[in-house]
Amino acid sequence: MTSTTIPSRNKMRIAQQFSRAANTYNSAADVQLDIAFDALTYLPSHYKNGLDIGCGTGRISQRLSNRCDRLVAMDLAFGMLQYAQQNEVVADPSICWLQGDADSLPLADDSVDMLFSSMVLQWADNQQKVMAEINRVMSSGATAILAIMCDGSFKQLNDSWLNIDSERHVNNFATAQSWCDAAKQQGLQVNMYEKQYVTWHQGIKPLLASIKSIGANVVLTSQNSTATNSTFSRSQSGFNRKKLQHLETYYQQQYAKNMQLPLTYQVCFLHCSK
Template structure:
C-alpha cells in the first residue's frame, strides 16, 4: 500500500505539538531506548545523525553514548528543532527531510532514527539517502511503524463510518523488500508489539493529538468529528477494553543496516 502523508501537514502538526510532546511520549522513549540496544557494540562513530530528532531526547542520549563524536540532529518540524536546540546534545540542528538529506556524501558513521520514518512516503529514497550519507562501515538504525498499528482504533472507526481516521502504515513485507534491495547489508529487521492502555477514549485521542500523531493521511474526513460519532466510536471501542484499560497497540519494526 502506498503511504503518502502530506509533509507540510506532518511538519506543521509536530511543530504545533512540540510543547506537549515530551509529556506523552512514553512509547517514543521505550522504543528509542530499545533501538539504542540494537546498535553494534563495536561501533565508534566520529559523527552521528539523529534523523527525526523531535525534541532531542535521543540526541542527548547519543551524546552520552558517544561522548567523543560530533552530533547532527535533523527534523522536518522547525518547532521541534527549537525545543531540541535549547536542550543541546548535538552540535548542529538542521531542518531537513529524510528523503533529501541536507548532508554531504559519506559524512556520517551512524544514522539513528526512531519513530520518524513512518511519515516518509518514499522509503526507498530514505534508504538511498542513508547509503549516500554513510561512510563505509556506517550503520543505519531505525524504528518505524507498520501495518497493525492502532488496529483497535481502526476497527472501531470501521464500525462507525467508512472514512480514513487512522494513519496508514507500510507493511512488514514492504520494509523487507526495500531493505533487501537497498544495497546496504541487512543485519536486523524485526517487529515487536508495544501496547499502551488508556482509561477512556478521550485520553487516548488526547495522547495522539499531543504527540502530533493524529490522522495525517489523505482521505481523512474534513471538519470536526461530531459528538454523536465520538459516542459511537467509544461504544465500538469498549469491547476491546482490557483490565488495564482501552488498549492501543503499535507494531514497531526495528532495523539495522550497514554500508559495506
C-alpha cells in the same frame, strides 16, 4: 500558477502538527521513549559522525551525542528543533541542530558512520527514496538503526472507526517486510526485528489525546483518497459527540480489559550496515 503536490502538502501538515506538539511531546510520548531506548541497545559502539533523523525534542539526541564525536540532529518540524535547543540541559557543542527532510537529506555522500531514526520514517512518502538517501550518506562500514511504525499499528482504533463510518481516520502503515526489502534493494545489509507495544487508556478521549499531544494525529492524503486533517478532526461529514460515543462503545465492547482501552504500536527495528 503552480500547485502543491500531495506529498509536499502532507509534509507541511506533518511539520505543522509536530511543531504544535513540541511543548506537550515529552510528557505524552512514553511509549515512543521506550521504543527509542530499545533501538539504542543496537548501538554498542562509539562513532565519529552520527545523524539522528527526526530528532524531535532532542531527548534521544543528547544520548546519541555520547556515542559519537559529532551528531547532526535533524527534524522536519522547526518547532521541535526550537524546543530541543531551548531545553538542552547543557549546551552540547557536538550537536548540530538542522531542519531537513528524510527524502532529501542535507548531508554529503559517505558522511556518517552512524545513523539513527526512531518512530519517524513511517511518515515517509516513498520507502525506496528514503532508503536510497540513507544509503547515500552512510560511509563504508556504517551502521543505521531504524525503528519504524508498521502494519498492525493502531489496529483497534482503525477497526473501530471502520465500524462507525467509511472515512479514513487512521494512516495505512507499510509492512515491516516492505521496509526491510526497500533497504536491501538499496544495497544495505539488514537484520530485522519486530516488537509490539501497547498503551492503555481510560477512555476514547484520553486515547485520542495521546496521539494528538505528540503531533501524530495527521492522516496523510493519498492520490486516491481524501483524509481528515487529523485522527479525530471535525470533518465535513460531521465528527460529533454522538459519533465519538459510538466509537467508544464499540471500542470497549471489542477490546477493553479492566475498563481500559488498548492502543497497539507495531514496530520494526532495522539494523542496517553498509
